[in-house]
Amino acid sequence: MPGAAEKGPIVVAIDGPxxxxxxxxxxxxxxxxxxxxxxxxLMYRALAxxxxxxxxxxxxxxxLERLLRKMTFEIDRSGRPPALLxxxxxxxxxxxxxxxxxxxxxxxxxPEVRRAxxxxxRGLGREGAVMEGRDIGTVVFPEAPVKIYLxxxxxxxxxxxxxxxxxxARVAEGMAERDSRDERVNPFVPAPNxxxxxxTTLGADAVLNEAVRIVRERLGGGT
Ligand code: C5P
Numbered sequence: 001m002p003g004a005a006e007k008g009p010i011v012v013a014i015d016g017p018x019x020x021x022x023x024x025x026x027x028x029x030x031x032x033x034x035x036x037x038x039x040x041x042l043m044y045r046a047l048a049x050x051x052x053x054x055x056x057x058x059x060x061x062x063x064l065e066r067l068l069r070k071m072t073f074e075i076d077r078s079g080r081p082p083a084l085l086x087x088x089x090x091x092x093x094x095x096x097x098x099x100x101x102x103x104x105x106x107x108x109x110x111p112e113v114r115r116a117x118x119x120x121x122r123g124l125g126r127e128g129a130v131m132e133g134r135d136i137g138t139v140v141f142p143e144a145p146v147k148i149y150l151x152x153x154x155x156x157x158x159x160x161x162x163x164x165x166x167x168x169a170r171v172a173e174g175m176a177e178r179d180s181r182d183e184r185v186n187p188f189v190p191a192p193n194x195x196x197x198x199x200t201t202l203g204a205d206a207v208l209n210e211a212v213r214i215v216r217e218r219l220g221g222g223t
Pocket of ligand 1: 017018040041042045104106108132133134135136148170182186198
């Protein structure tokens with residue numbers, strides 16, 4: 001959809017739980033719209049990873065905030081779509097490791113960490129972005145003109161995650177545990193004006209087509 005990026009800074013918020021298809025949709029939609037792709041889950045994972053590496057206690061909110069403030073996040077404009085760089089390099093695959101997934105909800109629950117993240121994320125989206133997360137349409141960019149909430153049946157989310165990680169039943173268990181930790185400490189509330197897409201029975205192309213239709217509708221056509 002050429003032209004979307006020329007309409008001024010547009011933020012498209014894509015929120016939803018793990019395994020709902022957020023990353024696949026958000027990166028493809030960003031490429032389609034010519035906007036940067038900002039994966040905010042990756043930012044929380046990067047902080048959890050750094051805390052593990054440096055022995056920072058995931059119960060110590062102020063220490064985690066200090067650690068976060070030493071990290072730099074920027075957009076690599078040479079990428080397709082332009083996407084996040086952490087401390088000047090592309091984030092490694094290690095952020096999907098189970099140790100990171102086991103501690104990320106605890107790291108993300110601290111108000112000081114969330115405040116600092118929101119500040120960073122607003123800076124990254126200032127010139128427009130497709131931003132993926134859980135609180136984009138409610139907290140980070142409540143004024144975003146396009147908000148999409150993705151969801152899928154729990155069995156389908158678990159199966160997708162297992163396929164992605166070439167894993168077993170442990171993957172499904174790990175995801176269910178993280179879901180319930182997030183529910184307790186980072187309760188997830190979809191924005192009231194978000195458009196919901198249930199991706200349980202939809203392929204990635206169908207989800208992308210639906211999202212492009214929603215973007216066109218919300219931006220008043222002509223894009
Ligand atoms: O989206 P993803 O599964 O990569 O997110 C990893 C974790 O980061 C989530 O389980 C959640 O604890 C946290 N998160 C968050 N707010 C966001 C994005 C992610 O609290 N906007």
